[in-house]
Amino acid sequence: MATSSxxxxxxxxxxxxxxxxxxxxxxxxxxxLCLPGAGCSLLEMSHRDKRFLEILHGAEAGxxxxxxxxxxxxxxxxxxxxxxxxxxxxxxxxRGSSTAAEYMLTGSWSKKAIEEARKxxxxxxxxxxxxxxxASLPAAGQCNxxxxxxxxxxxxxxxxxxxxxxxxxxxxxxxPLVCDASSDFLCRPLDVAKYGILYxxxxxxxxxxxxxxxxxxxxxxxxGSEDLPGYLQYRNHAEAxxxxxxxxxxxxxxxxxxxxxxxxxxxLAAMETLNRRKSQMLYDVVDQFPQFYQGHAQADxxxxxxxxxxxxxxxxxxxxxxxAAANQLCNLKGHRSVGGIRASIYNAMPEAGxxxxxxxxxxxxxxxx
Amino acid sequence: MATSSxxxxxxxxxxxxxxxxxxxxxxxxxxxLCLPGAGCSLLEMSHRDKRFLEILHGAEAGxxxxxxxxxxxxxxxxxxxxxxxxxxxxxxxxRGSSTAAEYMLTGSWSKKAIEEARKxxxxxxxxxxxxxxxASLPAAGQCNxxxxxxxxxxxxxxxxxxxxxxxxxxxxxxxPLVCDASSDFLCRPLDVAKYGILYxxxxxxxxxxxxxxxxxxxxxxxxGSEDLPGYLQYRNHAEAxxxxxxxxxxxxxxxxxxxxxxxxxxxLAAMETLNRRKSQMLYDVVDQFPQFYQGHAQADxxxxxxxxxxxxxxxxxxxxxxxAAANQLCNLKGHRSVGGIRASIYNAMPEAGxxxxxxxxxxxxxxxx
Numbered sequence: 001m002a003t004s005s006x007x008x009x010x011x012x013x014x015x016x017x018x019x020x021x022x023x024x025x026x027x028x029x030x031x032x033l034c035l036p037g038a039g040c041s042l043l044e045m046s047h048r049d050k051r052f053l054e055i056l057h058g059a060e061a062g063x064x065x066x067x068x069x070x071x072x073x074x075x076x077x078x079x080x081x082x083x084x085x086x087x088x089x090x091x092x093x094x095r096g097s098s099t100a101a102e103y104m105l106t107g108s109w110s111k112k113a114i115e116e117a118r119k120x121x122x123x124x125x126x127x128x129x130x131x132x133x134x135a136s137l138p139a140a141g142q143c144n145x146x147x148x149x150x151x152x153x154x155x156x157x158x159x160x161x162x163x164x165x166x167x168x169x170x171x172x173x174x175x176p177l178v179c180d181a182s183s184d185f186l187c188r189p190l191d192v193a194k195y196g197i198l199y200x201x202x203x204x205x206x207x208x209x210x211x212x213x214x215x216x217x218x219x220x221x222x223x224g225s226e227d228l229p230g231y232l233q234y235r236n237h238a239e240a241x242x243x244x245x246x247x248x249x250x251x252x253x254x255x256x257x258x259x260x261x262x263x264x265x266x267x268l269a270a271m272e273t274l275n276r277r278k279s280q281m282l283y284d285v286v287d288q289f290p291q292f293y294q295g296h297a298q299a300d301x302x303x304x305x306x307x308x309x310x311x312x313x314x315x316x317x318x319x320x321x322x323x324a325a326a327n328q329l330c331n332l333k334g335h336r337s338v339g340g341i342r343a344s345i346y347n348a349m350p351e352a353g354x355x356x357x358x359x360x361x362x363x364x365x366x367x368x369x
Numbered sequence: 370m371a372t373s374s375x376x377x378x379x380x381x382x383x384x385x386x387x388x389x390x391x392x393x394x395x396x397x398x399x400x401x402l403c404l405p406g407a408g409c410s411l412l413e414m415s416h417r418d419k420r421f422l423e424i425l426h427g428a429e430a431g432x433x434x435x436x437x438x439x440x441x442x443x444x445x446x447x448x449x450x451x452x453x454x455x456x457x458x459x460x461x462x463x464r465g466s467s468t469a470a471e472y473m474l475t476g477s478w479s480k481k482a483i484e485e486a487r488k489x490x491x492x493x494x495x496x497x498x499x500x501x502x503x504a505s506l507p508a509a510g511q512c513n514x515x516x517x518x519x520x521x522x523x524x525x526x527x528x529x530x531x532x533x534x535x536x537x538x539x540x541x542x543x544x545p546l547v548c549d550a551s552s553d554f555l556c557r558p559l560d561v562a563k564y565g566i567l568y569x570x571x572x573x574x575x576x577x578x579x580x581x582x583x584x585x586x587x588x589x590x591x592x593g594s595e596d597l598p599g600y601l602q603y604r605n606h607a608e609a610x611x612x613x614x615x616x617x618x619x620x621x622x623x624x625x626x627x628x629x630x631x632x633x634x635x636x637l638a639a640m641e642t643l644n645r646r647k648s649q650m651l652y653d654v655v656d657q658f659p660q661f662y663q664g665h666a667q668a669d670x671x672x673x674x675x676x677x678x679x680x681x682x683x684x685x686x687x688x689x690x691x692x693a694a695a696n697q698l699c700n701l702k703g704h705r706s707v708g709g710i711r712a713s714i715y716n717a718m719p720e721a722g723x724x725x726x727x728x729x730x731x732x733x734x735x736x737x738x
Contacts, residue, residue: 229456
């Protein structure tokens with residue numbers, strides 16, 4: 001079989017698993033048969049091998065550098081995706097609690113998180129975006145979070161709806177702020193010190209599917225009760241340096257390479273500048289043709305990562321997707337629960353790909369509006 | 370960076386993650402930048418993409434063909450490794466049960482499984498190999514499993530001790546037999562119809578770390594109570610075709626390639642013949658020098674996968690490991706809990722590697738015995 005090449009690649013707007021930097025894929029390809037000096041592939045290497053431990057610690061250091069994570073936090077690499085975090089968080093922080101956990105219901109993913117949390121203890125939905133079909137996010141002062149809440153949970157970017165918090169919501173000082181950052185992790189700088197738990201499955205901005213980075217403040221580790229299933233106990237993983245069981249070694253390795261790539265691009269501040277520029281290219285076209293492209297998100301909470309909009313009817317939408325595919329602009333169909341178009345433009349999406357999509361949108365609107 | 374090559378590879382006796390077929394690694398390498406016809410890497414492809422669904426279903430079909438799995442069973446691809454199965458099994462089959470689950474305590478992994486099961490319900494250890502330091506396995510008639518046991522659990526191959534059940538233990542007809550086959554999965558044919566649940570993390574014979582294959586009889590799916598954490602509920606995964614959440618797509622893809630490779634090698638009967646021949650090469654040397662190489666396992670339960678033995682003292686052992694490494698025979702040090710030497714010789718370990726190790730063992734014994 002011929003080796004695949006860069007020339008065969010399209011612009012891939014998949015919401016996740018999603019586009020990765022070509023240089024990372026090339027490195028993975030080049031090291032596939034034999035990690036330099038190791039005598040075997042990373043896929044074949046014991047997780048206890050000192051070379052793998054260097055890779056694991058390198059991925060952790062990469063995240064710590066990019067996000068300026070202090071020693072007050074442990075960084076874990078876990079399996080089970082966000083779905084398992086939906087359960088692990090309340091299993092550790094809510095089971096047996098006399099006060100409720102507060103959840104902001106802002107879209108599909110926070111809804112699923114709430115369903116799991118209710119199995120573990122009392123939950124209060126302190127904000128619900130249902131009235132405008134999850135197109136907006138809570139404004140300052142709209143959520144009344146008690147000072148003794150078990151924690152405050154939110155999803156910083158709802159991938160399906162395309163709404164993103166511009167910054168962290170207000171949270172009482174002694175209430176741990178818990179964030180599902182799966183789909184906007186590493187897209188911009190943030191202040192980890194504001195969080196109790198910040199977690200993200202990798203398959204958007206941070207790597208392939210199969211690993212979830214969990215950044216947890218160390219003082220929260222003792223809270224999990226002894227009777228939790230062992231894998232669900234954060235401190236088991238913390239005490240074992242993410243090797244309580246065999247970690248997903250390949251996914252950790254790729255995540256480490258992605259953090260190196262991000263550093264080489266100027267880090268998260270540079271990434272935010274780029275992401276603002278890329279997303280603005282698309283929102284500008286939406287705003288230029290407001291009758292033709294109906295954006296889902298309110299203007300003040302538009303996502304930098306997932307640009308969602310609808311066309312006037314299904315026929316036009318099908319025609320748009322068809323023309324896009326003919327131009328190598330792929331995987332633009334919106335999630336089945338929302339419909340329309342979703343352009344996921346994560347860190348590794350080249351600016352040229354976004355520009356090509358903006359051009360198509362403009363041409364298509366001029367042709368059909 | 371230069372592309373890594375086959376010539377740089379050593380014989381890798383790692384217990385897991387472990388050696389993979391070179392042809393599988395070459396295929397992964399060649400498809401890394403672009404899966405043929407997909408326009409992107411497998412790492413970047415949505416798990417809902419029809420091409421990935423073909424890969425997922427292909428991996429399942431590969432397992433079904435190799436093991437002749439009937440439609441009475443569902444095949445799941447899960448995250449969290451054996452450790453999460455240690456909890457998922459009792460969470461689904463033991464929580465709320467009035468009768469105990471029966472566990473055979475045969476080594477390190479069944480011990481950990483028992484610890485987790487005790488959190489979920491009553492456990493009876495129906496056999497314990499402690500008296501001879503887990504060098505033997507229960508003989509026929511030694512375990513008295515009640516007809517109404519919740520299930521009977523055993524680990525078919527204890528990787529650390531190097532003991533392997535020659536065939537399934539006796540089990541009352543109505544008691545589900547549950548097996549952790551992580552380290553001998555796909556090493557020989559077996560009759561899946563004997564099992565309630567047969568599971569294996571991939572990183573020994575079946576692929577890279579990060580995916581666990583769970584073969585579960587469909588009539589067991591309704592048993593999990595509604596209040597389980599969603600990820601721990603088998604039927605969530607069964608009803609969603611292993612896409613209840615984003616599966617570890619890369620690990621599933623590699624597992625599919627490994628099943629194709631196994632089929633090309635003649636399937637599991639051919640693999641058993643090869644594995645018997647390979648392991649016998651090493652056990653023959655152990656038996657030839659019984660004072661020098663002290664095998665851990667009793668003769669009737671020696672593992673085809675993990676050959677464990679000790680040398681007369683630590684100095685000789687260090688010298689042996691040193692000479693082995695000089696001959697490109699690597700990762701032979703035994704697990705820290707047992708010590709000694711462990712040669713893990715999974716399906717993909719070339720016969721030439723085992724022969725080279727047998728030669729070294731013979732030479733070393735002749736030199737030092």
